[in-house]
Amino acid sequence: MLHGVVENAGAKAADAESRQVSRLLSFWRIFRTDFSGMLGLAAVGILIVLALLAPVIAPYDPYLQSLQSTLLPPSARHLAGTDELGRDVLSRMLYGARTTLLVVVSVSVLVAPIGLLIGICAGYFGGWIDRTLMRVVDIFLALPSLVLALGFVAALGAGTENAVLAIALTAWPPIARLARAETLTIRSSDYIAAARMYGASSFRIITAHVVPLCMPSIIVRVTLSMASVILTAAGLGFLGLGAQPPSAEWGTMISTGRKVMIDHWWVAAFPGIAILVTSLSFNLIGDALRDALDPRKA
């Protein structure tokens, strides 16, 4: 046993890797038992596959207009009917899934590191840094997110990229809040006091000690906020400030369907269902993640 301690750095790295794998496995074992979480995961998984395969499986070109066949009800030829320009609603929904997922992923990638950095700095350093950063967060939280996003898009011009920026602008404050709260409890612990005593730098304490403990709750929060990101993106699309026609986007599709909703329900209803199911799925995953990443279970 004593000689089992290997000096070799390569073996040590492999060891760290196997530890990561085993931690991932134990996390998966807990996640798997959560029925609704698995349901959400399956739905999002299917959505990703559909979005990736959209050019292959879409029955029609999403931009192909056919004025002979406008506003046809769902049938064998058009499973989800056609819209007011005769475009196939199902095909447009499949392409719209791409836009939605792209927005969700870009917003999360933008928002998680920013929120984490600001929250941890505020919580760890305290004092005037904390007060300044948290007042900025308060100001952003005081503005309704859709209104803020609207103003931002109005200033920068409509389009998917600007919609992503606008949503990211409104989505980071809650994450910063959470990261700060987590950091405050971690900061007062004995292992941080010990790290300060042996002279670890603030940078090292933040990256090696605080961030790993903040990550689980941040992952959960980001997953849960994906639902509201989808809704905000759809809202911007609906108001004509997100993806621009003729590109397919669920919010824009509902917006055009609104005019004909009473007589031709399918034009707005199917993208609406897609938004509902997708944001619900992200919420279910978030709840299951919260349970599975709970350190008391690991």
Place this chain on the structure above:
Amino acid sequence: MIEIRDLELTFGTGRHLVRPLSDLAFSVGKGETYGIVGESGCGKSSLLRCIGGMEKGWTGAIEIAGQPVPRIRRGSECRVVQMVFQDPYGTLHPRHTIGMALSEPLRAQGMERSTSRIADALRAVGLNPAFAERYPHQLSGGQRQRVAIARALILKPDVVLLDEPTSALDVSVQAEILNLLADLREQLGLTYILVSHDLAVVAHMCGRIAVMQSGKVLEELSASDLRHGRATAEYTIELIESSQLKTAA
């Protein structure tokens, strides 16, 4: 080894001013174990935090090994004093392996980080080097406290501050840890300051004992004074009596 003069610690200003420590002075020789007893809130932990460099608002003078200690310590100034904390469950980072917990201090001080060094540190506190691969939640309270001692000693400090190192442990484990600490002191020529409210532990470990009350040293006793109840201050007599009542019951 440790020389403390006119130490005073204050928080806040004006009407909200609190003074956990005032007019503190004592000195500890090299290789000595100096005990500090007193009820909770008397300033024992604040005193340790001042010596350990975790408080910045103190005035007076703290000298360690003949060198005055700065209020804010950087880099190698941190190596001289290390601390063992009370709670074995909060003393180690839950997501770091024992090996990482022991290599982090070396990294912070720019010392060589080798597996053999960590193995030696674990062996010195009576743990199998294979523990380096484990996480804190796989260890018992006594084992964690041993790791905490190894972490404090791996930087080869001159002074180790012990903040109730055994009060959260079972009685049998308590004795093991105390004996380990006594052995290590002898081997490495360490100087300890031991804070405890368990008079039996203090009498067993320490040569001299300071009795603290509301931020001041009330009186200083030798271990035999304490054992035989030879105290002068009324408060100390009360403290000794109440602890004897506890052991009798």
